[in-house]
Amino acid sequence: MPATVGPRRRADAERNIARVVSAARESLSSDPNASIDDIAKAAGVGRMTLYGHFRTRAELVEAALADALRAGEEALSAVDLSGDAQDALTRLLDSSWSLVAESTALLTAAQGTLPAGRIRKLHAAPARRVEELIRRGxxxxxxxxxxxxxxLVSVVHYVLQGAAEENRTKRLKTAEAARVVTATVRSILATPHRALEDRGSTIL
Structure with a gap:
């Protein structure tokens, strides 16, 4: 019997951690100012249980943001970025903008809690993917x-985050968001002569 207590407790702890992190992602995505009490209630655990895994709100916010970014990275790693850089960019943006919607709210929570250097580190993988694609283009x-x-990489992320915020406040419809994001980013990244050609063709 004693040999099974350790593994069982570890399994229970892992389930509690997963439940708390999931509740934190959901709560902070709805309200970046969600409190520890709000998150514990959403997770269905007591404060003592939550504090047993996360000593501070900052630790919990970081865990929630890291978990959201990890899930997003899994989804984006499956996007086909081969072939023409512009077409690859469109596919990446189509898949990215809705994922950013959640992480934008979490980012708001993190900005008032975590050091800027830590936030940049957590966003390193998505930024690197965009940088490599822009460099190829x-x-x-x-x-x-x-x-x-x-x-340019920062601008792409600003556009994505702005679209997520506009969508959250109902100023940008979900059905229009991907098209607006893609058109905005492509116009920003286009070479000056290509942008002028596109503008001229639009006028004609």
Whole structure:
């Protein structure tokens, strides 16, 4: 009997942790200011149980953000980014914007709690994917090269986060979001001469 107590307790603890992190993701996505009490109630556990796994609210916020980003990374890693860089960008943005909707609210919670360096580290993988795609588009001559690539990557994320916020506040319809995000980002990344050609064709 004693030999089974340890594994059983570990299994119970893992289930409780998963329940708390899931509740934190849901609660903070709805309200970035959700309290420990709110999250414990949503998870169906007591404060003591929650504090047994997460000593502070900051630890819990980080765990929720990391879990959301990990789930998003799994989804985005399955996106086909081969072939033409512009087409690959469209596929990536179509898959990205709705995932960002959740992480944007979590990011708001994290910004008031976690150091900026830690937040950047948690976002490193998504940023790296966008950077590699932009760099490839630059090599193909379809994305602009007159601005720092780090800035272009940041702008892409600003657009995604802005769309998520607009959607959350009902100013941007869900059905329109992917199209708006893609059109905005492609116009920003387009080489200046291509942007002028696209503008001219639109006017004609």
């Amino acid at each position: 630059q090599d193909e001559g379809v994305f602009r090269t007159d601005m720092p690539i780090a800035w």
